[in-house]
Amino acid sequence: MIEEILAPGVVTEETFSDDSASPLFPEELALVASAVPKRRNEFTTTRGCARKALGSLGFPPAPLLTGERGAPIWPDGVVGSMTHCDGYRAAVVAHQSDFLALGIDAEPAGPLPDGVLDAIARPEELVRLKDLADTREEVCWDRILFSAKESVYKTWFPVTRQWLGFEDASIDIDPDTGAFRARLLVSAETFGPRTEFHGRWMLRDGLVLTAISHPR
Structure with a gap:
């Protein structure tokens, strides 16, 4: 599904349920040793997606650890991004020679909790959201805005x-x-x-997905 909003050359793996058959490496287990089961399942399944995607690029299975601010540490020569929300996990990777950065985000397709929009939106974005709601009021434009900003950060920070x-x-x-x-x-x-970053969004099966494929 998410491949529809990513550029050619980006390898994607996604799943809509947790995969207990995707074991973690000891170094990864240490990262979630004290995590609650929900967080551990998200981490395990998303890492499994990432290893499958990396395998398509020819990389053998290896630990995928986290660096500064929790950003994934990818193998040399690779850029990538991961995301998860209730009912969805995904990872995307590509050759660093083709893309400078990737950023993806998944969110439930419902309105943001009270107070969140005011915390994340700029004044001009609030005006745009009102105009968008006037055209298609059934769409959760505030959630799409939030997700797009998450994808922007995941593209920028690494x-x-x-x-x-x-x-x-x-x-x-x-x-x-x-x-x-x-x-x-x-x-x-x-x-x-x-x-400027240029990305794409989709709304499907109760999910909001956003993605940025920033070329080199």
């Missing part, structure tokens, strides 16, 4: 190693094409002073 707040990206969602544009309001040498 490359820059710099924090990016919700207020540091202005998202413009196209309701007709399933695309979104993120204008970055901060700069980094890697991406340049006037950075």
